[in-house]
């Protein structure tokens with residue numbers, strides 16, 4: 001393989017790979033072999049130029065791309081072999097996403113750099129967790145303002161005067177319902193991210209002036225270029241005399257929320273996704289010794305999908321790049337589709353050649369993927385964006401496909417239901433006619449497997465909430481397979497059907513809403529499908545709850561955002577009123593809520609836990625837990641909190657649970673075991689099991705058609721998937737940032753394993769920390785957990801980036817949908833271009849006369 005790697009490149013690709021220029025920019029059109037070039041470059045540097053692999057840093061945009069890169073490097077002999085931790089030590093290329101790299105950097109830096117406010121066991125909050133914390137920040141600011149205004153008395157859950165949720169500022173009270181807090185938090189999440197990125201990019205990190213300025217820029221940026229307006233913001237007081245005053249007020253509030261949010265992050269020993277880039281940038285700005293150490297580490301930095309970098313990411317690359325480090329970036333400005341989240345295509349088109357004037361540009365223009373008609377159609381869409389320096393017309397490598405019909409067609413339908421129905425019919429037709437079936441018949445023994453595959457597809461669909469219907473459809477599909485096979489021949493050996501290639505078909509759309517009619521039509525037609533970019537697995541409530549329990553277990557004294565999530569989940573009588581009283585007590589005592597609750601009962605990290613009780617004394621459920629924790633001491637501020645008897649009992653059970661599980665972790669119990677024990681002992685599983693039995697025939701809500709029992713069994717299924725996953729560390733430890741420096745966790749895990757032996761990689765608190773890091777870093781990318789099922793892909797255009805399919809449908813080409821009025825037209829064209837160029841053989845684009853769903 002290694003010798004032939006260069007032989008597999010075309011002239012353009014080879015010239016790029018073999019370059020000796022220090023700064024190289026590769027403009028790679030769709031289907032032109034970007035990944036092939038990055039892999040070949042790393043291989044070439046190591047095997048032909050004798051570079052130590054550990055002196056190469058490869059940065060990708062998604063975990064999927066990072067994994068693919070690592071696999072291909074391993075296959076080419078320059079990556080970690082199977083089972084090895086890919087941490088870049090021991091002569092391995094360090095291949096990370098930007099966020100993975102930031103996390104790796106911060107874990108190392110947090111233990112040696114004072115003043116960061118987090119330790120090296122910091123946790124990474126995913127988008128949903130950050131939003132939760134922002135909601136808490138809004139509530140805290142609100143409360144501070146109320147207290148400053150001298151308003152007390154009865155309060156609701158958020159500490160506001162009962163029944164009158166309000167944001168009070170400068171004497172102006174504005175009704176702000178809980179739904180508005182939710183909305184505001186969503187908007188602030190985007191805004192805070194752009195504020196942080198802005199501050200990092202210009203090198204202002206901490207002082208109030210810098211924050212004020214960055215907030216102003218962020219707010220103004222949202223108003224203009226991102227298509228949102230101040231008027232969009234929830235419940236702006238109507239009595240401001242002018243828009244300018246309203247804007248000033250809003251900025252002032254945003255700044256307060258921002259500062260409070262940062263305080264809460266530290267209190268939770270947490271960073272959010274933007275921090276993973278912005279904190280390393282800040283540390284490198286402020287600590288020249290870190291810059292020197294990191295720059296000395298790499299001779300070569302390779303960056304994939306460079307067009308999607310934001311200003312802070314680009315700055316990080318420059319900070320890590322020493323004067324003699326070579327920079328090799330690959331990207332396609334014509335596929336830049338993330339402007340809405342801060343990506344700057346100018347990093348590739350303008351700033352790189354400006355910052356490194358000797359930058360050499362290579363063009364990869366040969367498209368190996370698509371039929372020439374598709375290449376031509378896509379190019380025409382792009383040309384409408386006007387001239388660009390880095391544009392070269394794509395050259396199709398393939399000849400037009402013979403006998404496959406027209407490569408590109410436009411369809412018009414009356415409405416989206418009809419559109420979905422016709423697409424389903426077409427796809428079924430292809431499979432039934434044998435046109436899209438595997439070339440060779442599956443071996444006879446595989447027939448049951450085929451049925452299993454169809455049923456498995458249906459079962460996976462169940463995870464998205466359509467279990468019974470899909471299962472029926474899957475079973476029908478499988479039945480049809482068997483029927484067709486029986487008919488085909490009386491010979492049992494020849495009865496094996498050729499497998500339909502469902503996975504080679506994709507339906508792409510601009511908005512997620514458009515998947516609904518498609519899902520319905522496909523379910524009715526028995527077409528196995530998977531929704532990419534649907535609800536990510538990690539964001540299902542029960543999964544997020546289980547993860548929150550593990551966070552509490554890992555760091556029980558700094559975990560408020562997770563503790564509040566599970567304090568009454570499952571119900572243990574610790575309701576809103578109790579929580580509010582405890583929050584007050586914690587505030588008065590100047591400590592986090594988590595410390596108030598667990599401060600006197602959990603053992604610190606390095607402590608030796610008592611021996612495990614004999615089997616008969618082990619707890620079996622919530623009722624056994626209370627006795628495990630010591631009673632609340634007379635000096636504890638918790639003692640003064642007035643709780644009902646039931647709430648006090650519930651709290652004591654939670655204390656017992658956390659103490660027990662943490663002791664188990666300190667004894668070296670492995671991650672999968674801890675998770676299972678938590679779900680059993682907390683009663684979480686039992687509650688769902690009871691609902692599964694008792695909820696038959698009851699609807700979840702008046703509106704929802706879903707049955708309580710069905711919902712419970714789907715949740716249980718997902719929890720089962722999670723525990724299985726947790727019990728298989730190879731699937732989540734490959735690339736964690738604890739590899740070199742576990743901040744004491746490795747030592748405690750080793751100690752826990754006893755007799756000086758090496759602890760399992762997933763043992764104890766280190767195992768928990770590794771698991772949680774994986775969960776946080778992949779959380780946004782897991783719409784379609786594995787992506788390897790044989791099913792039609794339903795996907796947003798954004799989520800289809802980097803993928804390819806034989807036949808692609810792009811639906812909903814209507815003015816209000818694609819192009820979206822909320823995004824600049826040139827970016828919408830690029831998005832369309834990305835969609836078009838996913839197709840290898842056939843492309844179907846459609847719009848409806850009545851666009852509304």
Ligand SMILES: Nc1ncnc2c1ncn2[C@@H]1O[C@H](COP(=O)(O)OP(=O)(O)OP(=O)(O)O)[C@@H](O)[C@H]1O
Nearest residue numbers: 008009010029030031032033034035036368369802
């Ligand atoms: N030199 C080559 N000879 C033959 N096939 C090639 C060559 N280079 C790339 N390919 C094939 O072209 C296809 C597209 O490559 P790849 O997926 O790397 O494209 P890409 O540049 O990442 O595309 P996009 O940006 O559209 O996602 C792959 O199937 C790949 O194997």
